[in-house]
Structure formats: structure tokens, C-alpha cells
Amino acid sequence: DTPLLRMLFVDTIQVDGDSEFKAPFKRLEELIGEQGKDFVASLYKIWGGESKGISTTLLQRMNAKHAVVFRQGGKMTIMTEHEDEIRYSSRYDFGMLYPKRIQVAITSAGKPVQKIQSEAWIEHDDRRFYYGIQLAPPGRKLKKDYYNLWQGFSVEPKKGDWSLYRQHLGLLVKGVPDHLDYVISWLADCVQNPGTQAGVALSFKGRMGVGKSTAAKWFGALFGAHFMHLDSEHRLLGSFNAHLHHAIVILADEAVWAAGKQGLGALKRMITEDTLSIEPKGLDVIEVDNMIHMIVCSNEDWFVPRHFDERRFAIFEVSDKHQEDHEFFGAVKKQLFQEGGLAALLYDLLEWKLTRNLRRFPDTEESERQKTHTMSAKHEWWYEQLISGAPWLDAQELP
Template sequence: MSDPSEIVAAVEGAEILEFRPKAALSAQAEGGAPPPPDEPPPPEPPAGGEGDDGAGGLVDVMNREFAFVLMGSRAVILRERHDGPAEDRIRILGLDAFRSYHFNKVYKLRRRVRGEDGEWTEKISYVKWAPTWLNSKHRRTYDGVEFFPDPGNAPGTPGYFNLWRGFSVAPSAEPPEERAKRYAVFLDHLKTNICNGDREVFAWVWAWLAHMVQRPRERVGTALCLRGKMGTGKTKVGEVVGSLFASHYFLVDDPRYVTGQFNAHMASCLLLQVDEGFWAGDKAAEGRLKGLVTAPKQMIEAKGVDPIRLDNYVRLLFSSNEDWVVPAGMDERRFCVLDVAPHAAQNHEYFAEMDAQLGAGGREALLADLLAFDLDAAGAPNLRVIPKTGALLEQKIRSMDPVTSWWFERLCDGAPTRRGGEWRRRVPVDTLFDDFVHMAEKIGVRRKAESTSFGMRMRKLVPGLINKKITVYVDLPSGGSEPRRVRGFALPPLAECRSLFCALVGQDVPWGEFGEEESDQGGEGGVAPPVDEDARF
């Protein structure tokens, strides 16, 4: 075609070619054809459960209840049930359990497909729930879990599932003077029964409760222990306050839920109430309890899942009618122990009125007042310093080691040995040790301190104790006595020994309630001061 006229004729009669974009060519190479310019795009999946994803689709519906989460080195499924029981609103499932749960569920999936003739048709297929959701790029996925409680529901770490579900009620917007009327009976219960009319103790307890809802992520390192007779309402405090955040309140009466290996429920716990306390000198439980109160982290382990390390925001509330509730050390700083007054014991009308008020807006008003309390006001209680109550002293006495318990008995009796009628300043070490061993055997102590450990413990109980050779008179078989030089303790006066013991326990000891008062004390030795009636309600 060398003739120019032929070339012009060929160009004028040529068909116009369409150059498609690269994306369209790729789509055609994959077997699909782009819709014609005048063809509307495929419609969104219809609402009500028809479609692969999007609003109302299978993946969207399952995302409302399930999430794919990494816990340690394992992949698990986290299930949320907002309308379920408080203790079961978040459950961890293994992948096999998740697949088995949905094994009999088939989903009707509708799609619009384009045939070879260019016509759009509707295609229906049936798919399994679990594989469809697991294989979807739109499934809800997290890199891990955390517990980030916040009164304003602030977001936690990006990419992590936050176990915090928020408050169960909304704080009341009523004026402060009207709010207190909404829960007047519960407030009276706190003041009159729980705190037995003590203003300072009530201020501490109220601030402790307010701190829990205002600053849930701030650790104060203290716990509340309520001891009282049955029917006095000691459990009511935890039930009422816990109802303000029901998803994060747990009431347990079995030690395995506190000290056991599997403790998944503790991951999202803000207030743990140990009802009818189980403490009975269990050393394994002692370490766990103290760790829950003060440790910044805790290990969480669910069955079949690797243990994970989470922030510890648990507050402990003990309620028991046992004499020995918590392991309190000599310088105890964790447990605020209160004896609940029996003023409303078995008063069913009193507690029924309390429930009625709380159900008619009382909880909302209580939450508002706790949130409004000024924790930083001048004169506000220091929550890291527990009130020194008589109930706390009793817990310290019951938690003493054998040597300390024996020495406390000697100070109460006012004699260094059980046979001595008066306080002797110079006593042989063997005499004191034999007296301790006799007491330990009498009460059934299995592990007794040896002589060396006994002496070391005595030096801590009586700082500055002098161990030196002293002269004692020994009775002879033939009659009479002779002096001998033996190792002995040079004890301070009784009043000074009692004062030193009070300093060790960090509070005054009412010696007159445990033994006879010595005439030479004259108010010394840590005798409890009289009760100030102006400090009561």
C-alpha cells in the first residue's frame, strides 16, 4: 500500500480502537469483565443478613459478638454478650470450640455475577459461618487484650481489646442536696453499721470507694475487710458498689477463685469481694492476697490458653464472720479491718427499704456523689494509711509467729514466764526458751523455733536486749542452793517492754483487756486512750 490515496482511504475507513486502563485489563485477565459504562455498579448487600460483609452482612453480624485475638502464642476467639450474666459477658473460646459452636450454621449468601453474555444474574451459595468469618479480611481482629478502666471510657492501647465495659448506670444529674436522699438508707448503713459511728473511719471508707470509680487505674495498695455477725449487712457494701460496674464486680466464696491457677475472671475485675473469708493461716494464699492488693501486674491464665501478664487494678473487699479474716503483719499497711456493728442485724425491713431506694434512682445518685467527691481536698484521708482499729489489732495478734505470740502473752500476764508472779529483770535464756517450748507444745505448734532463732527473735521484739552472764541460785539435792553463772537476758522494765511492743505493731494495745494492769505503769506502756465521744456521729 504505497499509493498515498490508498493509505488515506484505509485510515478514513478504519474502526476506532479503545485503549482500556491497566486496571481493567488486569480484571479481564483474572476472568472478570468490567461493567459497561451504562451499567450501574452491583448493589450493596441487602440489610438483614444477606451479603458477604458490610452492614447487616454475615461478617458484620458476627463482628458484633466475636473477635479474633492473640493471647500469648495462641490465637483465640473472644465472645461478647452484652445481655448475658455479668460474669459471662466476655468469654474466651479456642478455635476448635468456635468452629464446633457454628458447625451446624449455614449462611445463605447472595451475589450478583456477570455471565459471558454480559448479563448480570443473582447467584445463591451456602457457606459455613465459622470459615467464612475467619477467612474474611473484615473480621474483627486484635493483637491482644488489656484492661484499661476509665470513668470517661477513654480508649486504650490501639489494636488491643479493652475489657472495660463501663458503668452499669449513668450518674444522676440531680443537685447534690437531692442526690443523698436517693440512697439515704445505704448511707446510714455505711455510717452507723459499717463504720460504727466513727467519722474518721467513714471518711476513709467513702474516699476508698470514690477513688475506685474516679481513678480505677491508680493503685493505693489497701483493701477493706468487714468482720461481723451474720445478717449485719457486711456483704451489702460490695453488692451495692459492685452494681455500679456489674461487669467488673465478682463475689466469690471459694478460695480457688482467688488463689487458684485458672483466674481468667480476674482479667477484667475491678472489685473482688471475698465473702465469708477463707483465710486460716494458708501461706500460699497469703502471698496471693498480698500480691493482689499491692502488685502492679498479675498473671492471668485461662484453660487451654497461655498465661498473659496484665495490669492489676483489683480492689479487694473481705466480708466474713470468722475471727481470723486476713494475714496481718506486725506493721500491717494493706488491710483496713472493721467490725460491723449489729445495729441492723436481721432487720429485713431496713435492707428492703435500702434496695427500694437504690432501685429508684439511688444507684445513679450514689455514682454521681462518688464521682464528685474531691480526693485532693484539704484534709482528705490518705488512702495509703489504714485506720488503726481494734479489729486490725486482733488480726495482727492472730497472725503472730509462735515466738511473738508467746512474748505477747508474757507481756499481758506481766511476768516473763508462766510461773513467775512478778516481772523479773534478769532471766536465764534457757528458762525463757523452755517456757516458750511448753506454750508451743500446749497449743500444738508443729514447727518450733530452736534456741538460736528464739534469741534472734527476742532481740527484734525487745530492741537493745542485753544477753550476758548472770548469776542464778540453783537448788541442791542435799538442800540449800548455790550460785551459778549462766547466759541470761537483762530485760527492761515491764512498761518499757510494752511500749516497745506497741511500737512494733504500730498502734496502742489495751493491755487491761488482755491481762492485769501493773501498778507501776501509771498510763505508760501503750494503754489505749479513752474514746473521744466527739469523734462519733
């Protein structure tokens, strides 16, 4: 290897990227044949061709964890995959993660060329790159060159026994067969059509320890990172809600909707609207497809806005038959997570025939009670007069 040979062979090429830089080496390999493959590879590495930035090994290692993403609003950001979590950072912050200087090439004079590792990767032609980020479960078409947030179900469907969990679901509706059929149909629709929101939130009211939230969490276990358990109104409806971007199933646990009309309006839109506004911290707001299937659980007297014409909340009262029954719930958990019950549940939900219109949910006693709790003062007065049944005989002027 001499600077003169390198100048004649490499430096005379107008290099716009790795593909053009590699071209003469590929041609040389073709001319020499298989026996010269190792020689050409070593020549390519010596002359800084290996990545024109970083080594192939380092490139692959960084590509496995990071990607450059062109987000809505025209801004570039760095995406990092950490276990089942997605994080975003600016170019500057990403540089703080990889501040070390590395050798990226050798000059014709044989001197090493160095760059900060993060910059070398960002500027590399073969760095992982996406034009955007999308949640595209089955039934949703992934846009070209977009990163898909969908990770699939947590288990493979397989025939088996989940009879104890079915009993558990029966508790959520006090054993009423038609109500249980509705709940299972809702769960099946969620599994079969994860990319389309149901338009109705399952809502369960019951005492503490009756298993309502537990049932929801165990169903949510099918969705892995796409299930979110939120126990505050702020995390559900507040700003900086990037965690909702990959959500399919949300458990709003013990939430009380006391945020006024604005908060209630946001809740309703989340249940029925086709799009969802996502605001990552430090980045612009983006509009994404809304695929949220919501389950609400509470022990409060009033926990969902159920107006007379409201069709967004299917409300059920939970039986206290197994309240604090750790033996029963322990058996359900064991069947689901140790004996293949979760895979069996997924199998049967995928096979469930979707014949019900989920927006025509059962009217229950608890649903009627939620209506009275949602009434305005005027409507509540009229309702009390009608319930009391006292005759109006004195012709007094009505308020």
C-alpha cells in the same frame, strides 16, 4: 450475566482482598451514575463479590458477636460476647458452633462455591479483629486495635438522695466519723480511679446478718460486670482465673486465708502489684494490668493476715445494731435501686475530694485483734507474757 462477561470483567483481576475485588464495580458505578447503582450492586452480588466469603448481612451479624483476637504468646483465638460475659474458643471449637456450609461465591462456569460458615467468616477480610484484649477504664490508655473490656458504670451519675446507704456504711465502722470518712474516700477513689488499684483492701468483720456483704454488693452494683462476688479462696487465688481479667471490684466473702504463705503471698500481690497473671483455661498465661479493688468480709476470728508492719488491710468491726433488720435493709435497697439512690451515690463519689492517703488507714481495735491472730507461736508467747504483766522475780531461764 454470562461466564464470558464475568471472566473479562472480574477474573482478570488479581484479587488479594475485597477492596481490590470491589474496585472495578466502584469504577463502573461512577461511569454509569446514580441510576445504575442498583444494577451494579446486583452484578456484584451475582458474581460472588458480596463478601468473597459470606453475605454482608451474615458478616455483620457474626461481627456483632465474635472477633478474632491475636493473644499474647502468638496464638489466635475466637472471642465471643455473650451478654456481659466474654468467652474464648479455639478455631476448631468455634467451627462446632457454625458447622453449616454456605454459598460464598460462584465460579466462572456458574457453579456455587461453598464453605463452612465459621471458616468463611474467619477468612473474610472484614471480619472483626483485635491485636489483643485490654481492660482500659477512664485513666487508662487503650492500645491501638485492642478490644476494651471496660463497659462503663451501670448508671449515669445524677444528684439525688442516698442517705440511707450512708447510714448503712456507718454501721460498717460502728459510727466512728473518721472511719466512715476513710471508707467513703476509699469508695470514691475506686470510682474516680478505677484503673489504679488502691493498694489497700477494705476489711470488715461482723456477725452474720449485719449487712457487711450487702453493703459491698450494692456498691459493686455501680460497676456491673466489673464487680465480682467470690466466696471461695480457689476462685480468688486458684488457676483458670480468666474471670478476673475484667474485674475492678472484688468482694471476697467469708473467705478464710488458710492456704499458707504461698496463698497469702498471692493475696497480697493481688492487692498491691501493678500486674496480674491471667490463665484462661486451655490458653497461655498472660500478664495484664492489675486494677483490683478488694473488699473482704467475714465473721471469722481470723480472716486477714495482719502483721505488725502490714499496710494492706484496713480492718473495721461492724455494728450489729441492725442485725437481721430486714425492714431497714429493705428501705436502703429501695432508695438505691428504685428511687435513684445508686445514681446519686455515683454522682457524689465522683465529686468527692480525694485528700486522704488511703495507705494511712485508721488503727482500730479489730485491727489489733487481727495482729494477735496472725502472730507466730513465739510472738504469741511474748505477747501473752506482756499482757499478763507478771513480774519475773525468780531469775529462771527464759524459754
